[in-house]
Amino acid sequence: MDIKEGKQKFIESWGKMASDWGINRTMAQVHALLLIAAEPMTADQVMSELNISRGNSNMNIRALMDWGLVHKQLRNGERKEYFYAEKDMWVVVRQIIMNRKKRELEPMLKVLDEIAGVENNCPESESFCAVVRDIRKFSGKANQTLDALVKADSTWFGSPLFSLLR
């Protein structure tokens, strides 16, 4: 496999994995392309590298900026906008966790709290209440853990403390 093939394969796989995770495949491919690009790229370059339409290129770059994974670079005397990806994996993962946590886990927690309200007058027979109580406890913990993860710095992940868990 040469470098060109390797890049192709990487972009393809990154897109594939993303779509398993409920993320638009093209958005992930744009992300992969920018991740491995030596230099910032224009929306036009992304469009022709990936053989996608202008609109698609523009929309997905924009979405990646919303996620905080891609940034804009302006150059003196040039009209075009250049884009580059955040390459520090720790920052990338943190950004993704924060985004998904906020958009997905938190609304679920909110619903669980609302439902918890009915627990007061919950008859013994209701396994419902027990399950909700369990899930709340669990997702609460998960939420705290993610918060900790996000606050922690990159060295934490490889720290001896963390290794103890193995």
Added chain:
Amino acid sequence: MDIKEGKQKFIESWGKMASDWGINRTMAQVHALLLIAAEPMTADQVMSELNISRGNSNMNIRALMDWGLVHKQLRNGERKEYFYAEKDMWVVVRQIIMNRKKRELEPMLKVLDEIAGVENNCPESESFCAVVRDIRKFSGKANQTLDALVKADSTWFGSPLFSLLR
């Protein structure tokens, strides 16, 4: 909110969250329904509770059994099959992690390893190689961590050691 509303809301939210995570919404709703059911249910009961077709009910129950989240119960002298969900949240989460890890993370790791082959003759200029090296390191760690998580028992999650990470 009464219990009936609560159940409805729970099923709805569980389905919503699942579809954000690339899991079939109906499958998650069937899971939610069985999670909060006091007794095992038949495919027919699931079908009418959720207002879905017979085929849909059957297929999703089957998928949940493949994931190891739902089990079959046979009753003496009855033709019908009853189904119930695993209710221990720790087991549920472990099961989900194992499944997704195997289906999604591992293939990605395999691709990264293949790509790593090109690193040997990787020119200095290629930021590609650096990014791939980083991602490999990171996902390798993530993979190990998930393995540890899966092997660990449920007490681990709430253990004092774990709390230190906060």
Added chain:
DNA sequence: TTTTGTTTTCAAAAGTATTTGAAAATTCAA
């Protein structure tokens, strides 16, 4: 101001995923 290069929008088209439901297969009891 007008022209020109560039980005953005969005309705329609194409592509995917899910659901339905009727028919086929299976299973068990009579």
Added chain:
DNA sequence: TTGAATTTTCAAATACTTTTGAAAACAAAA
């Protein structure tokens, strides 16, 4: 066996998501 109850399958229909591309908006230069 046969027949009734039950489960499974899968092609077609429906619903949902993504992509396209041309037109509109915008912004700098002439």
